[in-house]
Amino acid sequence: xxxxxYRIARVTKDKSFNGxxxxxxxxxxxxxxxxxxxxxxxxxNVLYFDTMFKALEMGFRxxxxxxxxINVGYLNGNVDGAETVNTALEMIYDGYLxxxxxxxxxxxxxxxxxxxxxxxxDNVGIPPVKIARYHKAIFSKRLLLFSALSMxxxxxxSGFGSIRQFNxxxxxxxxxxxxxxxxxxxxxxxKHKEAVLLLPYEGHFDFNxxxxxxxxxxxxxxxxxxxxxxxxxxxxxxxxxxFVVSNNPEKSALELRIVSDDIRxxxxxYNKVQKMFDLDRDLSVINEKLKRDPILSxxxxxxxxxxxxxxxxxxxFVVKAATTLAGRITExxxxxxxxxxxxxxxxxxxxxxELKSLNLEQLGITKPQQSTLRKVVDGVIDNSIxxxxxxxxxxxxxxxxxxxxxxxxxxxxxxMRGLGMVxxxxxxxxxxxxxxxxxxxxxxxxxxxxxxxxWRPYRAYATLCLWNIERRRRDKNVLYKI
Numbered sequence: 001x002x003x004x005x006y007r008i009a010r011v012t013k014d015k016s017f018n019g020x021x022x023x024x025x026x027x028x029x030x031x032x033x034x035x036x037x038x039x040x041x042x043x044x045n046v047l048y049f050d051t052m053f054k055a056l057e058m059g060f061r062x063x064x065x066x067x068x069x070i071n072v073g074y075l076n077g078n079v080d081g082a083e084t085v086n087t088a089l090e091m092i093y094d095g096y097l098x099x100x101x102x103x104x105x106x107x108x109x110x111x112x113x114x115x116x117x118x119x120x121x122d123n124v125g126i127p128p129v130k131i132a133r134y135h136k137a138i139f140s141k142r143l144l145l146f147s148a149l150s151m152x153x154x155x156x157x158s159g160f161g162s163i164r165q166f167n168x169x170x171x172x173x174x175x176x177x178x179x180x181x182x183x184x185x186x187x188x189x190x191k192h193k194e195a196v197l198l199l200p201y202e203g204h205f206d207f208n209x210x211x212x213x214x215x216x217x218x219x220x221x222x223x224x225x226x227x228x229x230x231x232x233x234x235x236x237x238x239x240x241x242x243f244v245v246s247n248n249p250e251k252s253a254l255e256l257r258i259v260s261d262d263i264r265x266x267x268x269x270y271n272k273v274q275k276m277f278d279l280d281r282d283l284s285v286i287n288e289k290l291k292r293d294p295i296l297s298x299x300x301x302x303x304x305x306x307x308x309x310x311x312x313x314x315x316x317f318v319v320k321a322a323t324t325l326a327g328r329i330t331e332x333x334x335x336x337x338x339x340x341x342x343x344x345x346x347x348x349x350x351x352x353x354e355l356k357s358l359n360l361e362q363l364g365i366t367k368p369q370q371s372t373l374r375k376v377v378d379g380v381i382d383n384s385i386x387x388x389x390x391x392x393x394x395x396x397x398x399x400x401x402x403x404x405x406x407x408x409x410x411x412x413x414x415x416m417r418g419l420g421m422v423x424x425x426x427x428x429x430x431x432x433x434x435x436x437x438x439x440x441x442x443x444x445x446x447x448x449x450x451x452x453x454x455w456r457p458y459r460a461y462a463t464l465c466l467w468n469i470e471r472r473r474r475d476k477n478v479l480y481k482i
Contacts, residue, residue, distance in 0.1 A: 006048045009034045019282040022049045022068055024060040031055035036066035053126045056134050061175050069138045070200055081119040084109055087388050088116065088128060093139075094268045097132040098159030136160060137173045139267055144182045146198035146253065151178060153195075157266040195263070197270060198253040201279050206301040207247035207254070210277065210309055219320065220327035224344035232312060233337055233348050239265035242337070242345050245273060254279070275420065278307035286422075286458045290465065293455070299435070299465030299472075306464040310420050314387045315380055316349045317418040321410050322376055323369055329355070332363055352380045372405030379403065389419055396421075416460045425452050425459035435466040435473070 009017040017034040024031035025041045031049065032038065049055040052068055062069040088109060091097075096105060105128065106113040120128050140158035143149050149157065155166035170178050208228065215225040223232040229246040241260030248255045256273055258266055274280050287305045290296045300306070311317030320326035326349070333350040350358065356377050360370040379385030385399050396419070397411050412426035426432060427448045436443050436451065443451065455462035 003048065006034075007043055007046075010046070011040055013037070013040075015282075015284045016288055018284065020050075020285075022052055022055050023047065024049065024055050024058065029060055030063050031060035031068060032063040033066045033068045036063055036068075038063065038065055051124055051126075053124055053131055053134055056173065057126050057130070061173070067200075070142065082123055083389060083391065084111065084116075085119050085123045088120070089131070090271075090389070092128060092132050093135055093271050095159050095264075097129065098136075102128055132159075133169060134173065137170050139270075140166065140170060140178065141174065141181065142270075143197065143266075144178055146200070147195060149195055153263055154178070157263050159267065194257065194259045195266060197256045197258070197266070198248065198251060199256055199270070199274055199277070199279055200251070200253040201277075202252070203283065204302050204304050205247070205249075205252075205254075205307065207249075209301055210307060213309055217320075219316070219330055219349065221330050221347040222316075222326075222345070222349050224342065226344075231342060231345060233341065233345050234265075234269065234312070235348050235351075236265045236268055238262045240337075240348065241265070242341055243269055243273065244342075245277070272312055275310050276312055278310065281308075281422075283307070286461050290455065290458060290462060293462075295436070295469075296455070296462055296465040299468035301468070305458075305461050306468060308420070308422065308460055308464060309417065311418045313349065314418045315352060318376060318380075318387060318414055319355070319373065321414050321418070322406060323365065323373055325363065325365055325369070328363055328365075329358070333358055352377050356381065368405055372403060375403045376406075387414075387419060389421070393421055393424060416463065422460045423457040425449070425455075425463060427452065429463070431467045431470040432463060435470040 006021055006023065008014075009021075010023055013035045015035040020034070022031050022033065023041075024047045026045045026047065027041070031052075047058070047060075049058070052062075055068075056062075088105060091105065091108065096108075102116065103113050106116040109116065111119075117127060120126065120131070124131065136158045140154050140160070143154045143157065147154075151166075152163060155163050158166070160166040160169070167177060170176075170181070174181060211225050211228070211230060214223070214230060218225055223230070225231075229244050231242060231244045233242045234240065239260045239262035241258065243259070244257045246255050246257075254273070254277060256270065258269055260266075260269075283305055290305050291300060291303065296305075316326065319329065323329070330347045330349055333347070333354060335348045335350055335354065337345055337347060356374075360373060363370075365373075376385070379399075380387065385403075386396070393415055396415060400406055400414065401408070401411050407428075409426055409428045412424050413429070415421040415424035416426065427445050432448065433442055436448055452459050452462060
């Protein structure tokens with residue numbers, strides 16, 4: 001987009017451009033989203049940025065009204081190497097550089113340190129270390145505004161080495177001390193090894209509908225969905241525990257309660273939950289594109305595209321998709337939780353190494369299923385199969401479908417909900433096929449793929465709409481005319 005396009009979007013406060021660019025106002029030294037409700041600044045006083053980090057690097061501070069720093073997004077992928085940078089950003093957002101260096105990060109991405117720096121320079125314009133520094137400050141700001149954690153805990157959870165470093169960096173970036181930033185935004189009580197955090201969202205969120213979707217797919221013993229909440233167990237490198245997610249519509253936020261033996265896990269759990277419930281993506285652009293479609297409009301939630309529920313743990317999701325027996329596997333692995341966990345949360349899901357040591361013959365699954373599961377586990381352990389976003393769909397499909405027993409549906413479904421590839425489309429899914437019936441006649445796979453072309457690059461969201469159509473048709477026992 002050219003500067004005139006930016007100007008028009010800014011002046012008209014077009015929400016569909018949120019995340020596409022940011023603008024800074026020289027007279028106030030503040031940067032905003034395009035849709036910021038503040039009075040429109042004169043064009044001669046405005047600078048435009050394609051990433052939030054460039055605005056921060058230029059010395060601009062985030063607006064307290066539109067909060068452009070609250071939901072830190074990813075790159076659009078139109079620059080060479082954007083997929084690799086997005087994977088690196090995800091690791092940085094999870095606090096990777098708090099305990100590792102740039103060389104370690106480059107090795108994880110299978111590239112040289114020099115190439116990693118070049119990709120960041122080309123895509124973001126700022127080195128990874130500076131982005132990590134900014135993100136620590138941004139995450140600490142979230143905790144200040146949306147939790148009752150102490151200053152000491154916030155500094156530790158955000159990855160700062162000391163309270164002094166926390167104060168210095170925070171004041172440098174936001175122009176105010178942490179204590180000055182904190183407001184009575186959220187009142188809560190914090191217990192030892194327990195925290196309640198808020199994850200703000202924009203627009204409509206049919207949380208109960210998402211819970212219904214998750215409930216049918218929950219792993220017994222690991223996940224529990226009831227009474228308007230989602231609960232699950234977890235293990236990270238530093239901690240183990242469980243968390244509970246519920247909706248707080250009055251604050252337009254999800255409430256995340258984390259119970260853990262180590263507070264250092266809060267950042268990674270926060271980020272994972274944000275992705276799980278599709279809070280880190282601006283849906284306005286997707287909504288505008290898909291709601292005009294006469295078919296998909298029948299599958300909207302209150303006129304808006306459904307949010308895409310992503311897996312908390314990709315490996316766990318792959319096992320579930322490949323075998324449909326994740327609950328039985330969890331029970332046989334018997335990696336038990338503490339006795340004081342909530343009812344229904346009895347186990348941790350096994351790691352690839354733990355699953356490899358399990359006697360699969362005791363699971364009561366067929367020989368072909370055992371073989372498929374072993375090959376999936378081996379592929380994860382030896383890195384012959386990648387379950388990251390840092391690849392094209394075609395590359396992922398070639399590697400994953402090479403395993404005997406992994407078909408098109410599993411590949412598409414894992415890409416969609418395991419990896420978050422928003423243009424993946426399970427054309428062989430029964431719900432998709434039934435939703436697209438015309439006068440009780442099913443379309444062929446070729447016809448379905450042709451019909452779905454107009455929904456690119458958001459066919460995963462189109463799939464959610466189609467599933468809604470099929471569910472509603474089934475509930476009403478009627479056939480949609482499409």
